[in-house]
Amino acid sequence: MSVRTKIFSAMNQIAEEQKVTLPRLQDDLSLNETGFDSLAFAILVARLEDELGIDPFTVAEDAAFPSTLGEFVRAYENVPA
16 A cells, blocks of 8 residues: 555544545645644644654654645655665
8 A cells, every 4th residue: 555545544534533524635735624633633643653654744853744735645755764
């Protein structure tokens, strides 16, 4: 399963648990438009760290939080090994 698929799957699961209706997940979707609040994003990052073994937002000192879903996915795809 690709990183993108794992992220989308985790987002769908969290949306269901948090009773959030997600819009269509696509790269240009603003993270503000996902319907996720800060708690939902914290849960997402924690679950992805458990599943993928990485947190790109703590690995790099200069990591900035992305503004679109595509940037979020690329942050996970581009973590140095």
